Amino acid sequence: MAYIEDPLTSPYVYKNNSTYGKKGELNRRNIEKDKEKYIKVAEAAKEYRRYNELLHNGDRYDFNDMILFVIDAFEKNPNLLLDYQERFQYILVDEYQDTNGSQNTILFQLSSYWENPNLFIVGDDDQSIYRFQGANMDSIEDFQKKFNPTVIVLKENYRNTQVILDMSYRFIQNNTDRLEDRNPLLNKKLIEKRPDPVINPEPPKYVEFLNPIQQDIGVLNLVKTFVDQGSHYEDIAIIYRKHANAKNLIKYFLQNNIPTNVSHRANVLEETIFIKLFQILQYVSTEFRQPFSGDHVLFEIMHYEFFGISALDIARLSVYCRPKRQDDNTYSDGYKMRLVIQDKSALEAAQVKDADAFLAFSTIIEGWIQTLSQSISISVIENVISTSGIIEYVLKSEESAWQIQVINTFLEWAKDENMRRPHIPLDELLHTILLMQESRISIPIHRLISYKKGVNFMSAHSSKGLEFKHVIIMDIRKRMWEGMQGSNIKFSLPPTISAESQQGEIDDDRRLFYVAVTRAKDTIHMTYPAFNESEKEDIPSVFLHEFKHHDDLISSIDISNEEVVSYTSQIILSQPDISPIINHDLIDQKLENFRLSPSSLDKYLRCPLTFYFEQIVSVPMSD
Structure with a gap:
């Protein structure tokens, strides 16, 4: 906290007279604001040792620590390092400007046996775009100082017009720290050598x-x-x-x-189809632990398209169930929706038009709650996916392949969690998801429209x-x-x-x-x-x-x-189109790299439709 406790630095001193202080006086507001942030850092630092102990005791590791494990193993076990040095005697590193300090350390460890190791690196400091992940342009200069290598500048460009090359070069010279600045003998100005040069190229x-x-x-x-x-x-x-x-x-x-070609990373936890599935699971879990406490969630769930219940009927049901004002200005307790939707006479009293839709929905809901008392969480999730109608609904949407991918990714994540924590209760699994959402931790998924x-x-x-x-x-x-x-x-x-x-x-x-x-x-x-x-x-x-x-x-x-x-x-x-269940574009895309195994062939011969849903669409299936 020394930086705060000795605050005679520009952020903490008024530069001009203002409502809150005079020029040269301490800016108490900025001091308190930053002090709160840095106290949080100090407390986190105290917990870091405990965090590592918990990882070790739980046989878990932080993904970013895996490289550090290698460095540590090489330092503690010279014979292990010698084995890898003998195995990797010629090393090529591409995109060297994007390496971080830990990766560079491993490279130096592997090459430390030889006085003149066989190393070939390719890099461009002007294209170092991953510093937020630890990449550092200094890696190139450190390499040059350590090995004094032969430097080859590739100045012939086979992509861009000379107009683009010249303007790009002038533009990047606005950066304050480039290898050209550190080494005056280095000249990275590129020359167009296209085999098909553009006549009179257009400026940007x-x-x-x-x-x-x-x-x-x-x-x-x-x-x-x-x-x-x-x-x-x-x-x-x-x-x-x-x-x-x-x-x-x-x-x-x-x-x-x-x-259109689009490819980007998404988060399963933010996808609409997952949010609906999560709400259903939340309701089932809550009703199992605290019966009749989730009518507000039930009201939302009944609106999901795949249950096929009229929104107007749901409104009639809601009006029927809510507390009624009595003659003495008090209110009755009202009715519990979960009870009403399984009682045909009560539904008729509520004047809904399609009582059978509610009765069928109630049967499904009660089945899920009953399953929760007898099964592990993953079985309940699979049961909800397979019996809710969500798959049939998704298969008819214009984004069927994507939504199936979302459901499958969530299901695989849930299975992995169950492997780590066998027999984890559903409420604990759902609580983990809530913590992930609060901490902005994603279940990553790669979306490709190709x-x-x-x-x-x-x-x-x-x-x-x-x-x-x-x-x-x-x-x-x-x-x-x-x-x-x-x-x-x-x-x-x-x-x-x-x-x-x-x-x-x-x-x-x-x-x-x-x-x-x-x-x-x-x-x-x-x-x-x-x-x-x-x-x-x-x-x-x-x-x-x-x-x-x-x-x-x-x-x-x-x-x-x-x-x-x-x-x-x-x-x-615009409203989403309702696509046919059989998607021929998806079939063409999947079959490009498809390999027919004996089991797949047998499945196709038994039922081509089953083959389509399981092998092409990848509909979630129970193990």
Whole structure:
């Protein structure tokens, strides 16, 4: 806490006179605010030893510690290190700028036996974009100091036009710490050596739109223009900082059958189909422990489409069950929904039109609660999935393959938890999920929407290593592209501990933007909205102004009201299509790399429909 206790530093001293203090006086508000953050860090540090003990005693490990285990094993067991040194005598490391300190230590350990080891590394400090995961550009310089290697600068470029190369080089020179700056003899200015050079290559174009919706429409129109001019959809990439920036645009492309390639990481716990399944499991668990305590949840669950109950009937039931005002101004206790939905005469008294739907639903619910008293949690989950109608409902949706993947991923996670903690009660499993949600811990899942010849949507990080004829970088706003790197560190560290700096962060962001622009072979279009979603003026990123020549113009394009109405109505009002159960596109996609095993062949010969659901769709099945 020394940094706080000796606060004569700029954040804790008023620079000017203000309502709260005079120039030169201590800023008590900032001191108290940061003190609270750093106390949290100090308390966490005290618990770290205990945390490691719990991991060790539970035979668990932190994923990030696995590399440290290797380093520790090599240090404590020289013979183990010698064995691996003999095994790996020639080592090639690609993307060396993205290695972290621990990975570099292992490399140095493996090569420590020889005075001149056989090492070959490939790296570009200007493309170091993973510092938030511990990657450090210093790795390249440390390697050079340790081994004094032969340095080969690859200056011939076979991707970009010379216009793009020159502007990208000038742009990245805005970074304050590059290998070129550290070594004056190093020259990384690239020269175009394309076998098919573009005659009169286009300079980058910069386009301002009024708001994000008009930007989406402008990008859509630009894609149409490229295709009309003879380009293929797969020649086009739309690059953004975060996937959410292009969510509506992707939705529009898919709804209009424009071939699209999208790949991004998602979280099972945030998917709608999981949330519905989780609510059902919560209700079953609660009713088992505290009967008749979950009517508010039951009311929501009955609305789920796969139960086929009329919303109007549910409203009638709710009115019937709620407490009634008596003549003496007191209220009756009302009726419990769980009891009413299993009593046909009570349902008739509630004047519902389809009593049988409630009775069937009640039978299913009671069966799940009964199962909970006799089975382990995983069996209950499988029972709910197989008997709720959720699978049949999902198979008819336009996103059937994705939703099945979500359910399967959750089921596999639940099975893994059951393996770690055999016979874990359902309420404990659900409590674990709640803790994960509170702590923002995800069940990761990779979502892929893939057409062989589709427009490519991707984040700047995902674009690394790829190339496209036309690149559109969208949403180049300050708040989207600057200061968004994030970190694996969940605590705020004082400057005396953290090596991060504001300048270091902006350099990281600039490198990421550099990676995005250098994906373009022929053309680059950069777009941003002048106003945000709340109609407040927005600020374009400084990167846009750094990249363009001072005399380059920023075009301002207005989108017609008719286009705006057409686009927004389709995004907001469109209803998901009900797809046929047999999805032929999915069959083609799955069969590309499918290998027919004897058991699969036997399943197909017995029942082709069973084969489709189990082998193609991967419907969750009980073990």
